[in-house]
Amino acid sequence: MDCRVVVEAAVPVYDVETADEAVRIAISKTGEMLNPDLNYVEIDMGKRGCPHCGNELEPAFIAADEGLVALELEMTVFNVERDEHASRIARKEIGQRLQNIPLEVLVVETIEEAEEKEEAEDDSRETDEASDDEEALPEFEDLMDEK
Template sequence: MGDYVVVLEAPIIVKDVETNEDAINVAVSKVTKALNRENLDFVRVELGYSQCPVCGAHFESAFVIGNVGLVGIYLTLKVFNAQSIEHAERIAKAVVGKALKKVPLKVFEIRELKNSEEENGISLE
């Protein structure tokens, strides 16, 4: 059994926004409210970043066209006592997917915790 940090990537669509900053604020608020309704306050919500294919520079993953925004969000959580990396991925997607129905979740990163700290996460007994 291992302990893992799983980072999921989620695209969030927001309507009636005019700027990238508005889209980011609405998307983060929307995701945070959905997670809090399911008592998932241990999931960290962060703005995603994209990389320019030409110059390689990183920029915020927020795009607004016609008052509709698409915002990339990273969701980070710890999964304890998972049998494998794949098991940790399934657990994280199931837990977050409960709150964010109809939002496709993609694994951005999974890493094993070396010094397990029993704080804020999902544990399987």
């Protein structure tokens, strides 16, 4: 089974003034740490929410020109037995390169592309067979009767 794993990372950044600047620096810093070994990991801004009111917050918290940025790192793990196995592999692979950065697994989704492709091919074959029957050319005698 193949799984898509999303891991949240808390990346510290220094000498920043705005949340946008902190996010850009954090993405760049994380990309440098992951490449070239894990260049297949997708890096995106994290989503944070207020625990009291539920409003969405900026992905970076800035205080005294230092920031902590929430990033989401997404990777696909192949040939695993369970979701927990995929989660451990993703944390280990990413954690080895992002030392001293806290990680938390947010999402583990099973990828069932092979099964979906087979079903889509079966459906298209059935549709093609039905359309072949409908679009068959009329018999010669039928054409002659119309004139």
